[in-house]
Amino acid sequence: MSGDAVELIRRAAALIFDVDGTLAETEELHRQAFNHAFARYGLGWHWDRAVYKDLLRVTGGKERVRAYHERLRIAPSLSDEDVAELHRIKTAHYAELIETGCCPLRSGVADLLAGALSRGQRLAIATTTSHGNIDALLSRALGKRWAADFDAIVAGDDVRHKKPASDVYLEILTRLKLAPMECAAIEDSANGLIAASRANIPVLITRSMFFRDDDFTEARFVLDDLSGLG
Ligand code: XBP
Ligand code: MG
Secondary structure, three states: OOOOHHHHHHHHEEEEEEOOOOOOOOHHHHHHHHHHHHHHOOOOOEEEEHHHHHHHHOOOHHHHHHHHHOOOOOOOOOOOHHHHHHHHHHHHHHHHHHOOOOOOOOHHHHHHHHHHHHOOOEEEOOOOOOHHHHHHHHEEEEEEOOOHOOOOOOOOOOOOOOOOOHHHHHHHHHHHHHHHHHEEEEEEHHHHHHHHHHHOOOOOEEOOOOOOOOOOOOOOOEEOOOOOOO
């Protein structure tokens, strides 16, 4: 464990967490939920891990479906209503998968959240996914009243532009009334790193399953997980 990473975390007035890949390895469940929705919708699409890894460059589930559709040479027409319905099926199935308890918080996350609260630090969430998905994950992992510990929660649909745009992070800073350098962002992907860096917030990367080969040159620290930081 780099002592400087501990210092970055402990000196921050607020810790701003990404969700997917950072708090838990959720992307594999998102992938399974997309495939469930494609089957239910009779599309005959299947995203294997390699395809999904590539598609994860597109942030946002609806945007990811649209991007894949545009890449197909022969494709059924797909209206915005179709995409919305597919995404609704996907989201419902994702919540069912989360509810089975198969997706615990990643190593070190619970200790870091508890340690930060005990030190009087503030907690926030800046994510591309939806409030419903955040609630499904964190209710299961931290209990129904989890949100009381977070001073600001900004999701993809709350802002105009999803990551790698800085919108979610700028909105968090406004809500917390803090300067960027008073915070630390904890992310797992290059898109998340770019988003936080564009808002001038120092970033600590926790390497995750799908993004471990991303370019993290701009990050202040790159760790395998968050254990030892609490
Ligand atoms: C992850 C994402 C999300 C999820 C799917 O962002 O890009 O789109 O893959 O969630 P982050 P939705 O790591 O910033 O949370 O289908 O709800 O978009
Ligand atoms: Mg992420």
